[in-house]
Amino acid sequence: MENYDIAVIGAGHAGVEAALAASRLGMKTVIFTISLDGIANMPCNPSIGGTAKGHLVREIDALGGEMGRTADETFIQSRMLNRGKGPAVHSLRVQSDRERYHVVMKHKLEKQQNLSIKQAEIVDIRLNQEGCVSEVVTALGAVYGVKAAVICSGTYLKGTIYVGDAAYSSGPDGMHAANRLSAHLKELGVTLRRFKTGTPARVLRSSIDFEKLEVQRGDEPIVPFSFETDANTLENRAVCHIAYTNQKTHQVIEDNLHRSPLYGGKIEGIGPRYCPSIEDKVVRFSDKPRHQIFVEPLGLETEEMYLQGMSSSLPEDVQISMYRTIEGFERLQIMRNAYAIEYDCCDPLELYPTLEFIRIPGLYGAGQFNGTSGYEEAAAQGLIAGINAALKIKQKEPLVLDRASSYIGTLIDDLTTKGCTDPYRMMTSRSEFRLILRQDNADERLTPTGYRLGLISEERYRRFEEKQRLIAQEKQRVSKYTVSPSEALQKLLVSRETAPVTSGVKLIELIRRPQLSYDDLAPFDPQRPDLPWEVTNQVEIQIKYEGYIKKQLASVAQMRRLESKPLPKELDYQQIDGLRLEARMKLSQIRPLNIGQASRISGVNPADINVLLIYLETHRKKEEEHEAD
Structure with missing residues (x-):
């Protein structure tokens, strides 16, 4: 029997992040996949x-x-959405x-120290006497002997494909399902x-x-995803198109x-x-005369095109008829039929915010x-699960990101506190702290955490520290520099429909407009x-939205006061007088880590939170009295 620290079950986007994080944190890790050809696969949209x-x-x-x-x-076209x-x-x-995405990510797994890749289906997870x-x-x-396991099964777990009357056991892209x-x-x-889900x-x-x-062309200049990528090395290499149903x-x-x-x-x-099939769209939005279809290439060395926005489980003959009614698709040749896939998944309310099962250490x-x-969403969870599995084995404090730190924290808090009744999709509207959780400042919010963990070199x-220094230095400079009134300045102000100045004005005041x-x-x-764009962009955003950011930070401080009040993991909520029956049931099921998380549980109201606060305070005083004796 081979022994490892951590087993990762599944090598999709969650699995690869979990395996890389665990191995980079020094854990002897093994990742299992039904097929090596499915590593980091994109069975749905190639984006x-x-x-x-x-x-x-x-x-x-x-x-x-x-x-x-x-x-x-590996991208071929880049666009920044919602620029308006x-x-x-x-x-x-x-x-x-x-x-290419699959090939590049597979190669990274193969080269990673402390990581073994196995093509095998996991059919059982065993527990010890504890x-x-x-x-x-x-x-x-x-x-395989392990100290922890991360399940990243995607849509493979008892996967069933549906196309019209045809239904058969399968994972995505014709790979076999994990049925046992x-x-x-x-x-x-x-x-x-x-x-x-469907495709x-x-x-x-x-x-x-x-x-x-x-x-639909790509944007210029291109903004990279990674803070390490030099934007000057990137280029758009493909064009996408838009069609419409009728x-x-x-x-x-x-x-x-x-x-x-x-x-x-x-x-x-x-x-x-939030990603319905075309059948669902036609039924649910019957007042709409048409729906958008994004026609996107699967790569530079293939002739396959993806029709985003038109997933379906209708029979093959109906799919052909349906697609060919669309302008531009009159001679359309289908290479892979649309299908729906059904699969098993867990109830996330059974997980801690660390993504560990409450009752299965x-x-x-x-x-x-x-x-x-x-x-x-999968990759984000995989990263956190891999990190926490490693930290637990190292007997270190787990990583729990709160809602004010990140969209990742919001995602996991939603799952483990509120649960989900349908496949959960991240949206900006799910965060109450959107203004401080911008995609442009993700490094400012999280890179110190990655460095502390050992995942940032x-x-x-x-380099990150130097960027932050330049931002702070430039903000200070523009707050002191005075711009004198001039004919050219007045002309600019009038042309932009903003008030002219009658005397010298601080540059920061003009930037705020x-x-x-x-x-x-x-x-x-x-x-x-002469500063990099990523520095000047942060300077401008922080100046323009300073007032709003301060208000949001005050809300964050209030939330974190509640988050700082921990709840014992083994607390018996049934024995706390004053809690309503529903609150006792929900608190016992979800086992919140702190008062803040408890306050967001559906079925736990403000009166219940007050009961918990009184209980904690009474319990604290009793402990102090006991220690004094």
Whole structure:
């Protein structure tokens, strides 16, 4: 029997981050995958990032994870979404070369010290006499001794594919499902549920009439995902397009809804609310005359195109008819049919915010196994689970990111405190601290944590410190520098519809005006130093939103006062007088780590929180009296 510190089960986006983090923290780690060809696969959209998801990728990078760097190395088109809105919701999204992303990430795993890669299906997880994880067993009967295991099963766990009347056991992309582990997880007391997701057809590029489609080009200049990537080395190499459904498309769908497994009752799993199939869109949004379809290449060395926004589980003949009603798709040739996939996942309310199971020490969950959707949500959880598995073995304090620190913290807090009834998707609206959790300042928020853990190198941390020094220095300079009134300045102010000045004014006051940018004022700032864009961008944002940021930081301080009041892990809530019955049940199930987390549990109201605060204070005084005696 081979012995390891940590076993990672599954090598999708959650698995690779968990394995890399654990091994980089000195743990002897093994990662298992049903197929080596499925490592870091993109079975759905070949892209990284998007609204709120781009925030997650930059936070992963700031902590020392790998997704951002690999996305920069393999993208073919880059766009910053929501540029017309404020910086809080700017989100980077890249179209990736699907095959290259897999190859590059697989190679990184292969080169990583302390990490072994095994092509094998894990069918059992065994516990020792103390009830802690001790072994994992493969389908071939091989046994591996471990101190912790991270389940990153994606959509493989009892996966079932649906296309019309056809239904068969399968993982994504024709790989076989993991059918035996679920039964053993139930024996361990893990609650399993059925969720569903879907994917559109892949089609032949030459069968599309691009003259009839809208062109969607990449952005210039390009902003990288990784804070380590030199933006000057990046270039857009592909063009995407937009098509639209129409009334004929919708009629084909409506005429064949009875043949959809989704509406015929064959699919029991709950699908993603914010990424519905085209059948769902037509039914739920019947007032809309059309829906957007993003036509995106899967890579530079393939003729496959992805039709984002048109996932379906309708029969093959209906898919052909449906797609060909769309302008530009009249001769469309489908290479891979659209399908729905149903799979097992856990109830995340059974997890601590460390992503360890409350009742199974040493067992962690990450990604779609925890009820989320999306590569980015998966990678974020994998990183945290891998870090915490390593920290537990090292007998160090776990890493728990709060809601004010990151979107990662918000994601995990939502899962472990509120749970999810359908595949959870990260959105900017889920965070009450959006203005301070921008994607542009992820390094400021999280790189010190990554450095403290040992995932950020000394060299990278010194560069980070220098960047922060330059930002602070430039903010101080512009707060002292006075701009004299001049004809050119007045002309600029009038042209931007902002009030002219009658006397000298501090440069910082002009930068604060929403009509002006830091770069606009360069001609009136002869002392301006030559600084990198990432520095001047932070200077401008911090100045313009200073008042709002201060207000949000006050809210953060209030939240953290509650977070600083820990709740004992073994506290018997049934014995606390004054708690309502529902609150006792929810608190006993979720086992919150502190008062702040308890306050966000559905079914726990402010009166219950006051009871807990009184209990903690009374308990503290009793302990002090006992010590005094």
